[in-house]
Amino acid sequence: MALLLLLAAGTVAAAQDRDSTAAADSLLLELEREMAAQATTPAQQVARAAPSTNPDISVIGDGRAWYVSEGQRNVDAEFHEAEFAFRSAVDPYARADVFVAVGHHDGAFEFELEEAYLTTLSLPYQLQLRAGKFRSTIGKINRIHPHALPFIDTPAVYANFFGEEGLNDQGLSLSWLVPNRAFFQELTLEVTRGPAEGESFAFDEGNRLLYTGHLKNFWDLSDDATLEVGLSGLAGPNPAGATTLMGGLDLTYRWKPVRFNTYHSLTLQAEAFLSDRDAGDGGRVRAFGLYALANYQLARRWFLVGRFDHADLPDDAAWNEHAASLTLGWYLTEYQKIELGARTAWRDGTDPVFQALVRLVFVIGTHGAHEY
Amino acid sequence: MQAFYRIFFVIILLLAAAPAQAQPKLNVVASLPDLASIAALIGGDRVEAFAIASGYQNPHFVDPKPSYITRLARADVFVTTGLDLEIGWVPPLLQSARNGKILKGGPGYVDASAGVPLLQVPASASREQGDIHIYGNPHYWLDPARGKIIAQNVYDALVRAQPAGQAYFAANLKRFNETLDQKMAQWEAKMRPYRGTRIIAYHNEWPYFEERFGLNIVDFLEPKPGIPPTPSQLAKVIRLMQQQAIKVIITSPYFKTDSADLVARKVNGQVVTLATSVGAFPEIKTYFDLFDFNVNALAKALQATTP
Numbered sequence: 001m002a003l004l005l006l007l008a009a010g011t012v013a014a015a016q017d018r019d020s021t022a023a024a025d026s027l028l029l030e031l032e033r034e035m036a037a038q039a040t041t042p043a044q045q046v047a048r049a050a051p052s053t054n055p056d057i058s059v060i061g062d063g064r065a066w067y068v069s070e071g072q073r074n075v076d077a078e079f080h081e082a083e084f085a086f087r088s089a090v091d092p093y094a095r096a097d098v099f100v101a102v103g104h105h106d107g108a109f110e111f112e113l114e115e116a117y118l119t120t121l122s123l124p125y126q127l128q129l130r131a132g133k134f135r136s137t138i139g140k141i142n143r144i145h146p147h148a149l150p151f152i153d154t155p156a157v158y159a160n161f162f163g164e165e166g167l168n169d170q171g172l173s174l175s176w177l178v179p180n181r182a183f184f185q186e187l188t189l190e191v192t193r194g195p196a197e198g199e200s201f202a203f204d205e206g207n208r209l210l211y212t213g214h215l216k217n218f219w220d221l222s223d224d225a226t227l228e229v230g231l232s233g234l235a236g237p238n239p240a241g242a243t244t245l246m247g248g249l250d251l252t253y254r255w256k257p258v259r260f261n262t263y264h265s266l267t268l269q270a271e272a273f274l275s276d277r278d279a280g281d282g283g284r285v286r287a288f289g290l291y292a293l294a295n296y297q298l299a300r301r302w303f304l305v306g307r308f309d310h311a312d313l314p315d316d317a318a319w320n321e322h323a324a325s326l327t328l329g330w331y332l333t334e335y336q337k338i339e340l341g342a343r344t345a346w347r348d349g350t351d352p353v354f355q356a357l358v359r360l361v362f363v364i365g366t367h368g369a370h371e372y
Numbered sequence: 373m374q375a376f377y378r379i380f381f382v383i384i385l386l387l388a389a390a391p392a393q394a395q396p397k398l399n400v401v402a403s404l405p406d407l408a409s410i411a412a413l414i415g416g417d418r419v420e421a422f423a424i425a426s427g428y429q430n431p432h433f434v435d436p437k438p439s440y441i442t443r444l445a446r447a448d449v450f451v452t453t454g455l456d457l458e459i460g461w462v463p464p465l466l467q468s469a470r471n472g473k474i475l476k477g478g479p480g481y482v483d484a485s486a487g488v489p490l491l492q493v494p495a496s497a498s499r500e501q502g503d504i505h506i507y508g509n510p511h512y513w514l515d516p517a518r519g520k521i522i523a524q525n526v527y528d529a530l531v532r533a534q535p536a537g538q539a540y541f542a543a544n545l546k547r548f549n550e551t552l553d554q555k556m557a558q559w560e561a562k563m564r565p566y567r568g569t570r571i572i573a574y575h576n577e578w579p580y581f582e583e584r585f586g587l588n589i590v591d592f593l594e595p596k597p598g599i600p601p602t603p604s605q606l607a608k609v610i611r612l613m614q615q616q617a618i619k620v621i622i623t624s625p626y627f628k629t630d631s632a633d634l635v636a637r638k639v640n641g642q643v644v645t646l647a648t649s650v651g652a653f654p655e656i657k658t659y660f661d662l663f664d665f666n667v668n669a670l671a672k673a674l675q676a677t678t679p
Binding site: 095122127216228301364 | 438467
């Protein structure tokens with residue numbers, strides 16, 4: 001009955017606005033439009049007054065197919081990972097973020113707690129404390145989940161020094177927004193138990209822990225351009241029972257015109273890590289790795305990324321791995337992208353290995369945050 | 373001696389006035405320049421208002437640059453459009469700001485949409501429909517009458533943050549509302565001849581403006597909100613414009629006009645870039661200028677294309 005009344009009211013309102021010279025089909029169009037608008041009106045109160053204490057939930061899918069020029073099986077495909085994200089404020093003092101991944105490993109799907117942490121919201125002195133399992137705050141891309149990166153393959157320096165998934169450990173993170181009015185500065189110090197496996201750092205049977213620090217500096221060069229310079233330092237136990245020290249530098253220049261910011265942009269980014277690993281037997285290995293990339297947005301939906309990698313192994317400074325890769329990303333909407341990648345990797349004295357990849361990433365559920 | 377008394381009196385007066393002067397300015401950070409402009413008009417010289425987005429920027433796609441975090445860390449009041457318009461960039465900024473005052477539920481957090489009657493509230497929400505907003509169309513500041521509700525929300529927060537300024541803020545709010553009423557009469561008079569005129573828009577961000585000034589937006593260049601124009605949609609729009617003798621396409625400063633220009637050429641019409649926010653064009657310095665500009669630009673185009 002209420003709906004009928006509303007419809008009747010709608011018809012009257014429409015009649016008042018109607019142009020008497022309108023053609024029959026445009027009248028129909030207008031009528032349909034009015035009816036659609038009227039039909040949604042009653043939902044107004046319901047939608048705004050239906051709060052929920054459920055966390056924001058989203059599911060991110062990452063499927064891949066590839067060709068690789070070495071090995072016995074050259075063509076393959078996998079559903080790489082489905083990530084379930086749950087995020088919400090816990091109370092006025094903290095928020096929680098939980099990411100559970102179901103990933104493909106050697107033919108089977110395995111559950112993995114990717115991240116789960118509590119973050120304080122209003123500690124004094126511009127401090128923020130995070131506790132739980134989280135991606136370590138080092139470098140520029142370590143904090144970013146792989147599906148959100150503009151390329152498919154992990155840069156060699158990350159893969160070799162920290163593993164394919166980057167450095168991800170359990171412990172405490174304290175970050176301080178440095179009260180610097182001239183530019184943004186954030187200092188993050190973390191203590192974690194030591195990752196379960198890894199060549200650079202590993203869990204120690206004794207009392208030794210992994211310590212990391214990162215200083216992020218950020219400048220607005222103009223409305224359209226920004227510069228970020230980050231310094232990282234790491235110290236922790238390695239699998240040889242000794243200590244690895246590491247230093248890192250990350251540089252990001254971004255040009256993105258404020259006015260037409262959805263059409264063209266350019267990111268130039270480079271990261272370098274220097275590792276000094278005590279082999280435990282009196283020997284030390286100094287390994288180095290870096291990547292540099294350019295990401296140009298060709299058009300509203302198209303991104304082209306070119307990247308160069310160089311990396312040693314943390315326990316073999318003579319490894320000298322190189323790679324060059326190109327990724328073309330087609331971003332249909334904010335919720336779906338398809339990427340085509342080509343990568344060639346080589347080492348001194350070996351044949352290059354060529355790889356071609358396709359990746360599809362989709363997001364359903366709550367709108368995630370934009371990366372910057 | 374009399375001169376001495378006069379000077380003494382002036383000094384006493386200055387001292388009495390000093391506490392008001394010494395009162396530190398309230399730091400107001402707003403997501404959009406329109407909200408910052410309203411905050412500046414209500415707060416007067418007692419606030420320092422800063423807008424994160426620029427007036428010519430697409431408010432859906434603002435980058436959460438860390439430099440905004442330093443602003444938010446020392447903000448007393450934060451004004452947001454709400455309705456998930458800024459979902460991609462406001463939450464990450466607030467979470468990093470380490471400022472409990474401006475978190476949702478804090479005394480300095482202002483959802484400017486509180487109490488605003490909304491349009492286009494979907495009965496169901498599915499992204500099949502494109503970039504839809506589950507709470508309703510979030511571009512409500514483009515109706516000056518709804519601007520009064522925004523002003524009231526901002527006023528409430530300013531009084532919470534600085535109770536001593538209540539009378540001052542109230543006087544400014546009153547002046548704001550009076551100016552708006554006055555201007556509204558002018559704007560409506562200017563648009564009256566074009567009531568019911570059919571127009572096309574690039575993106576679905578004008579329903580409040582449309583409703584206020586009695587326009588009739590019949591279709592969009594975007595096939596669905598947030599999806600760039602496709603040839604089939606443009607063909608559909610051209611046919612519609614030819615059939616119904618529609619001559620004007622309105623677009624926003626942050627969209628390239630090639631597709632709109634193309635359609636306009638085909639139907640011998642006009643493309644008008646309207647301002648979506650304060651600061652979109654250099655002459656738009658306040659919330660009032662926004663409507664002065666839009667009403668003038670649109671009336672001019674409608675007049676030129678009305679036979």
